[in-house]
Amino acid sequence: MSLATYASTVHAMGMPFTVQMSLPPSDQAAAEAVKAFHDELLWADQVFSLFIEDSQLSRLNRGELAVDECEPEMLEILQACEWYRSATHGGFDARRPDHLDPSGLVKGWAVARGAQAFDRMGPAAWMVGAAGDILVSGEGTEWQLGIADPRVQGDPTGTPVVDVISLGGKFRALATSGIAQHGLHIWDPKTGEGAQHYIQVSVVGPDLVSADAWATAIAAGGEETLSAALDEGLEVLVITKAHDDGTFAAESSAGWPSVLHH
Numbered sequence: 529m530s531l532a533t534y535a536s537t538v539h540a541m542g543m544p545f546t547v548q549m550s551l552p553p554s555d556q557a558a559a560e561a562v563k564a565f566h567d568e569l570l571w572a573d574q575v576f577s578l579f580i581e582d583s584q585l586s587r588l589n590r591g592e593l594a595v596d597e598c599e600p601e602m603l604e605i606l607q608a609c610e611w612y613r614s615a616t617h618g619g620f621d622a623r624r625p626d627h628l629d630p631s632g633l634v635k636g637w638a639v640a641r642g643a644q645a646f647d648r649m650g651p652a653a654w655m656v657g658a659a660g661d662i663l664v665s666g667e668g669t670e671w672q673l674g675i676a677d678p679r680v681q682g683d684p685t686g687t688p689v690v691d692v693i694s695l696g697g698k699f700r701a702l703a704t705s706g707i708a709q710h711g712l713h714i715w716d717p718k719t720g721e722g723a724q725h726y727i728q729v730s731v732v733g734p735d736l737v738s739a740d741a742w743a744t745a746i747a748a749g750g751e752e753t754l755s756a757a758l759d760e761g762l763e764v765l766v767i768t769k770a771h772d773d774g775t776f777a778a779e780s781s782a783g784w785p786s787v788l789h790h
Contacts, residue, residue: 534558540569541635542579543659549646550653550669558652561645565656568642575599576634578627589627605630605637612741617756619749620741636703636740639663655695660704662695663736670696672787678706678728678767690776691765693732693785699763703739704730705747706767726750727776728767731757732785738762 534549536559547565552558575598577583584602587593595603609622609630622630639658646654646665653669655662664671674689695702706728729746733739742757746764757764763784769777780786 536562538562538566538569540566541573541577541638545569545639546657547646548655548657552652552654553649557649561649564645565642568645569638572634572638572641575601576605576630576638578629578631585628585630605633608637608737609633612745615756615760616742616745616749616753619745619753619756621748632744633737633741635659636661636663636701636736640736661736661740662702664695664700666696666698666700670694673702675704675728675730675765679770690767690778691780692787694787695732695785698734699732699785700734701736701739702730702732703736703743704728705740705743726766726768727770730765732763733761 534547534552534555536547537544538547539545545566547562549558552561573580573583575584578585578589580586584593584598588595588598588602595606606622606628609620612620612633613622620632622628622632635658639656639661640663643654643656643663646652646656651667653665653667655664655671660676662671662673672692672694675691675693677688677690693702706726726747729743731739731743731746733742738760739762742753742760742762742764746753746757746766754764754766758781763781765778765780765784767776767778771777
């Protein structure tokens with residue numbers, strides 16, 4: 529990983545978001561950009577959270593608001609969810625039996641939206657970490673990042689990794705999804721139960737919205753959705769089985785940007 533000359537952590541959506549920058553214009557400019565980034569995350573939480581009782585999504589799900597009474601971004605997100613439901617062959621589905629849950633899209637979307645503040649600073653290499661999802665500036669700097677061992681609970685910093693990849697250039701985003709941290713929390717739309725197709729799914733792509741949505745979708749939809757992701761040109765690593773000796777059975781796409789296995 530590149531040596532950061534500025535680092536900060538902010539909290540939103542019930543998780544930490546870490547920001548690292550290499551050669552920012554100044555600490556003040558970096559701090560102002562981080563505040564703008566944080567403000568966007570907090571705003572997105574107030575609109576889309578399922579855990580905030582008076583968020584617009586919570587009120588929409590209770591029938592207290594119509595979509596056209598919400599922020600215009602609500603319709604944008606719900607339309608994007610429908611697009612991904614079609615593209616992923618149903619693997620990504622925000623429609624639950626009794627409520628809407630676009631969570632698999634919102635975090636990546638909010639990070640990408642907020643990270644525009646870093647691009648506005650001018651020439652500076654930056655990276656945002658969001659609970660296993662990563663977005664980098666893509667300008668000049670290559671960031672080497674570890675894929676966490678799915679058996680590690682909590683913060684995986686300092687623990688062994690299953691692979692190390694390089695992000696930058698055309699690969700600006702990494703998203704990881706699976707059952708390790710939160711159990712069977714990914715909904716399989718075909719069975720209506722927790723998805724168990726893979727232990728962990730990591731997707732690398734040009735933007736965090738698509739990487740995040742496809743990682744969730746592959747974890748939920750299994751092989752059919754994985755095939756669709758490869759057809760879309762995304763690079764994917766799936767961990768299919770954990771062995772007693774601490775190793776894993778895993779499969780990766782041909783262009784997966786590993787620095788350990790190429």
